[in-house]
Amino acid sequence: MDQAEKVVIVTGASRGIGAGIVQRLLAKGYGVVACSRTIATTGQPNLAEVAGDISQPETASLVVRTAKQRFGRVDTLVNNVGAFLPKPFTEYTESEFATLAQVNLGGFFHVTQRAIVEMLNRGSGHIVNMTSSLLAEQPLKSLPAAMTAITKGGLNAVTRSLAIEYADKGIRVNAVAPGAIRTPMHAIDTHAALATLHPMGRIGEIEEIADAVLYLEGAAFVTGEILHVDGGAHAGRW
Template structure:
């Protein structure tokens, strides 16, 4: 398999948690991977290119896509995994909170996805997966999260809109909507409370989300899907 035949995945928020799990999973699938986050370090693997940068800055998106094309020649999959979650009562959100959350969750998604879609159209197809949150569909009084709903809810709607816009041009667009997953983002002492938010009574694991993304990757007839991996949260309480 020549380097031009190898499929290429771009993954944001790739240094830890779900993102790091996705880098490993796509490498196992035989993909070259371009991994980006603010703190990502170089790795000794010719099939993985790390690009440090703040995804809220459109210049990072330009650098990531340029690096992917220069090193691997194509982009087959983009996983918009980077996300910030700030749970506060609505009136407590500051201008800084708003700028930070919209910067990563919306601005970062927007420019990177535009550039990736441009490349996918030139190649004749591709796949985009957005990572959202089940709070979008099922608000919970115990977790005030308007900024998550505003931004990740926008991402969920954009998933369907993009899927339909590009349905005849070989680009599929899907989302995975997690419940709370056991990652470094959540302090150990919060796990009991967070587990209780799920009807199944426990947290999800990184592998649950990674497996869902891999399913979507290998599902050519699935587009515009919001795949809930949330221990039943989206079904009710």
């Protein structure tokens, strides 16, 4: 299949990593449905923007329906939406727990279910989950974030589970686990400190995460992979 015919849904697409992934996909000729709570309509011919909360079932249905109506299919889903809230475990409120679960897990669950149904109808597809290296796999004493780790670590587990469940149905499921990336989430004055969290001594760039997504998209014999883009942080202590 020519990549120009492929259609990719990207959640959390209005800024940062999500926006970077959208632009790379468009540059490669993909049709893209971009979803975020607030997102501008640009009128680009290969891009459909959907404003809404992807953790809600009705938004998930709208996003998949938009892909089918605008482009006729769903080939790939990039679950990029996510929330990060670092604090000591005993200080999390019930409301914060509910929000993290709703965004990080609900934002995956509803749209992924609906996308996989479409992929099963076509006999092919690809899911890419955006997880976390520093929080889910290399907890840091200096950065307590247990509730974020639960939800992002859960995405690592479900990536492997779904990869096995659907491997014989033509659907691949992978994940990208970033380290600290230069996005609007991190103030400029924190970059030097964040760089020390990676053995390579710098923070990552949005383009490097987009590169990882594009690699997985083209890697037809790769499924169940957690691709770390974290300057070596997942490899151990240093």
